[in-house]
Structure formats: structure tokens, C-alpha cells
Amino acid sequence: MTEYDTVFLFFSVALVLSALMVIISPNAVVSALYLVLVFVFTAGLYILLQAFFLAVIQILVYAGAIMVLFLFVLMLLDLRTPTRWWAGNLPALVGGPVTGLAFGLAVWATLKRTTWPVVEQGTLFRGDMTQVVTPVFARFLLPVEVTGVLLLVATIGVVVLTKREDRP
């Protein structure tokens, strides 16, 4: 096993374990913190895939902005989450894992049956910042503009949604 394989195994196992902990931990804040770990390990896998720009974006946007948003809402709502969340939702408790398992097995069967074209290690794509960002502003310029409009709409929507009606 090379170092690459070891690091890949470490990141994947840690990723899966953190994702499991998100599901089973009774406290929502603890779940959010484990979700940060999920994002960080995914960024590690991005670095292994030589997607450095996306790894940085992942840490900044996901682990930074989105998780801080989650934690702020958790703090504002100040939820009394029941420590035994699994009590009383038997259909979800059975149906959820069964669905997940079925999906996983379906993907597994598909992957086993598919053969990808063989590529040499040296010719693989390196996601330098120039190579990723140049198409964003050339070929994908219209989607970028649309995304900008969408973000603006989302911002206005959030303000409208959370505004209190009773106050002038």
C-alpha cells in the first residue's frame, strides 16, 4: 500500500464514521459539529483528487459559512431536543436504513458492472485554480450570472421569511 492509499483510506473511513455520528448523536449541536468533520474530510479527499481550489472553497463555504449558519439557528431556537429521538418513530427507524441500504446496494451493483476507460496516472486532470476558474468566466458565464441572481433572490427571500408581521 502506498502513502496515497493510506491517506485515502484514512479520509474515507473517517468520513463515513463522522457521517454515522451525525445520524446517531442525540444532540443537534453535536450532529452539526460532526457535519463539520464530514466537510473537512471531504475537502481532504478533494486534495487527494488534486482539486485544490474546490478544497479551499469547501472549507470556506461549507465548514465556515453554512455550519456557522446552522449553529446560529440552533443557538437562536434553543431547542430542547429529546435525548431519545428514536423513541416513537418506528416506521422511519425501519424504513430509513432499509431505503439507504437498498440505494447503496443498487449503486454497488451498478459499479461492479461498469468498466471505466483506463487512463494513465500521469495524464489525470489537475484542478489548478486557473483551469477551474477560467471556464467559469468563459463557457459558463450565463450560469454564473443566473447563480448570482438566485443568490440575490435567496437573500431577499430569507429577509421576507423571517420578518415578523406583528411589528410595523
Place this chain on the structure above:
Amino acid sequence: MIVGLNHYLAVSAILFSLGLVCLLVRRDALLILMGLEMNLNAANLALVAFSRFGRGASGQVMTFFVIAIAAAEVAIGLAIVVALYRKRKSVNLDDFRTLRN
């Protein structure tokens, strides 16, 4: 062992399944949003792996857009959760069954 495309796709599939389980099992609106984030992350991982082994930038550009959309989606989702909490004092989705039947 040479880590190839299939390994990354397998990790992505496992992460997506776990996100799906989180989405279905937990009845807390915030946890459901977290499961959704895991699903998006799994899709991103698959896209980046395809970009690396398919030797093109499009997968990574797509991931870039997905991250931007995910930020907007989570902001709207959390705003809805806050609005719901103000109306009903609960974020447990089992309490919101007015439209059932």
C-alpha cells in the same frame, strides 16, 4: 491497491446512503437539512472524481455551482425552520401534519 475512480464513487455512494438515512430517520428539521447537505456533498465528491479521471474541468465547475446553490438552499431552509418555529414552537416534522389526508 491502486485507488481509482471506483473507490471514490463507492465512498460517494456510502456518503449519499448515510445522508439518505439521516434524511429519513431523523424527524428534526435541522437534522433533515444536514442530511441534505451530506447528499449534496456525496454528489460533489462523485463529480470531482469524474472530473479527475475524465480529464475535464466541467465536473469541478459543476461542483462550484452546487456549492453556491447549497448555500442559498440552506439559508432558505433555515429561514423556513425559524418561521415554523415561531408559529408552532416546534421543529419536529411529525408535528406538521395539517396537509395529511
